[in-house]
Amino acid sequence: MMDELELLKKDWQKQGEHLPKLSYDDIYKMIWKKSSSLVKWIFYVCIAEFLFWIIISVLPISSNEITDRGANFVKITDWILQLVFFLVIIYFGYQFYQNYRKISVTDSAGDLMKKIIRTRKTVMQYVWFNVGLFALTMIVVLLEVLVFDPPKELMERISTADSTLLAWLIVGIFFAVSIAFFGLLFWLFYRLIYGIFLKRLNENYRELKRLEV
Amino acid sequence: MNKELEHQFVKELENNQNIVHKVCSLYTSNRDAHNDLFQEITIQLWKAYPKFRGDSKFSTWMYRVALNTAITLYRKSKKRIRTQDYDAVIFKIKADEYDDTQEQQLKLMYNAIRQLGDIEKALVFLYLEDKNYTEIAETLGITEVNARVKMNRVKNKLRTILNP
Numbered sequence: 001m002m003d004e005l006e007l008l009k010k011d012w013q014k015q016g017e018h019l020p021k022l023s024y025d026d027i028y029k030m031i032w033k034k035s036s037s038l039v040k041w042i043f044y045v046c047i048a049e050f051l052f053w054i055i056i057s058v059l060p061i062s063s064n065e066i067t068d069r070g071a072n073f074v075k076i077t078d079w080i081l082q083l084v085f086f087l088v089i090i091y092f093g094y095q096f097y098q099n100y101r102k103i104s105v106t107d108s109a110g111d112l113m114k115k116i117i118r119t120r121k122t123v124m125q126y127v128w129f130n131v132g133l134f135a136l137t138m139i140v141v142l143l144e145v146l147v148f149d150p151p152k153e154l155m156e157r158i159s160t161a162d163s164t165l166l167a168w169l170i171v172g173i174f175f176a177v178s179i180a181f182f183g184l185l186f187w188l189f190y191r192l193i194y195g196i197f198l199k200r201l202n203e204n205y206r207e208l209k210r211l212e213v
Numbered sequence: 214m215n216k217e218l219e220h221q222f223v224k225e226l227e228n229n230q231n232i233v234h235k236v237c238s239l240y241t242s243n244r245d246a247h248n249d250l251f252q253e254i255t256i257q258l259w260k261a262y263p264k265f266r267g268d269s270k271f272s273t274w275m276y277r278v279a280l281n282t283a284i285t286l287y288r289k290s291k292k293r294i295r296t297q298d299y300d301a302v303i304f305k306i307k308a309d310e311y312d313d314t315q316e317q318q319l320k321l322m323y324n325a326i327r328q329l330g331d332i333e334k335a336l337v338f339l340y341l342e343d344k345n346y347t348e349i350a351e352t353l354g355i356t357e358v359n360a361r362v363k364m365n366r367v368k369n370k371l372r373t374i375l376n377p
Contacts (some may be wrong), residue, residue: 005320005340005368005371006320007318008322008323008341009216009340009341009343011319012341012342013343014234018232019230019231019234019235019238020247021249022227022230023227023232024223024224024227027226027227027230028219028225030251030252030255030256030257031219031223031255032223033252033255033256033257034256035260036251036288037256037257037282037286037287037288038285038286038288039254041287041288043232044356048368053293070347081280085368098324103260104278104279104311105257105260105261105281105282105286105352106261106265106274106277106278107277107281107350108277108351108354109277109280109284109285109332109335109351109352109353109354110353110354110355112281112285112354113285116285135276151247159290190267200331201285203330204284204285204330204331204332207330207331207333208332208353209331209355211355211359211362211363
């Protein structure tokens with residue numbers, strides 16, 4: 001068997017005449033074509049993710065006018081959330097750029113894969129931060145509405161209900177389920193992106209590093 | 214990018230294109246995909262060329278870029294029609310060079326190699342290109358010991374594929 005591999009080696013060195021031969025012009029034309037490499041795709045996806053969350057943060061979440069009593073609390077919380085958000089954007093943007101810049105096709109296969117995974121991880125952390133912040137914002141808005149400006153209809157229903165506790169429980173469950181639903185949606189979305197772009201890379205990286213300590 | 218650099222690069226690649234063709238043949242199964250991968254490797258080589266300092270041979274430098282592109286960067290196009298899978302040029306062995314049994318064995322070997330994983334193919338490729346374990350380890354970014362162990366496993370795997 002190993003004689004066969006040796007035999008193959010000899011044949012391998014001699015196969016020049018069987019290979020396709022491209023002309024100077026063929027190759028010259030190729031260097032101006034657009035790349036469709038994984039890194040490029042990941043770059044676009046990451047940029048889209050950054051923009052997506054920036055746009056989400058700019059959109060007004062609650063259009064309701066809130067009563068005077070709650071206004072200060074709301075303003076301050078919103079302001080703090082916005083500040084945190086922008087500081088974090090700057091931090092992740094910088095990290096992403098630094099990691100992306102380091103990706104080089106002339107690295108060893110292992111280093112190249114590691115750097116791509118690291119770049120992707122930065123953006124994943126950014127996304128999870130945003131999902132967390134989004135959930136937090138939802139809770140804050142929810143509390144604002146329920147504590148400072150409860151919808152009359154809802155309050156009436158709860159006060160006329162047989163069991164006040166049960167009515168509150170239902171409201172609570174409703175919100176928990178909707179938050180879980182959005183969470184699941186995000187999770188599926190990112191599994192999809194991961195599946196499309198990084199499945200092969202992750203497998204190869206694991207394979208390559210299997211024996212490394 | 215000036216004209217001289219373009220010319221120098223295209224000339225170098227033209228002279229060394231066999232390396233890229235061999236990589237393409239290992240990692241693709243039809244002519245369209247072969248050309249597609251060849252093009253992507255060419256683009257990656259060209260993009261990296263200004264940083265090529267010539268402290269290693271152009272061909273040595275090419276191995277890295279070509280394999281990295283084939284293993285990691287290349288995204289197979291889904292649109293390709295896969296009906297015309299071709300017996301890659303590389304696997305056609307001149308009949309007059311070997312007796313029938315040898316030829317048959319070699320064909321089986323080629324087919325077995327194509328069933329390996331991405332990393333395993335890279336190992337076999339570098340081995341067939343007569344690279345030593347230091348070079349193989351450096352190209353793949355693993356330790357030399359690891360490269361040897363993996364190569365032994367690939368040989369065993371090939372044996373299993375050939376003698377099920």
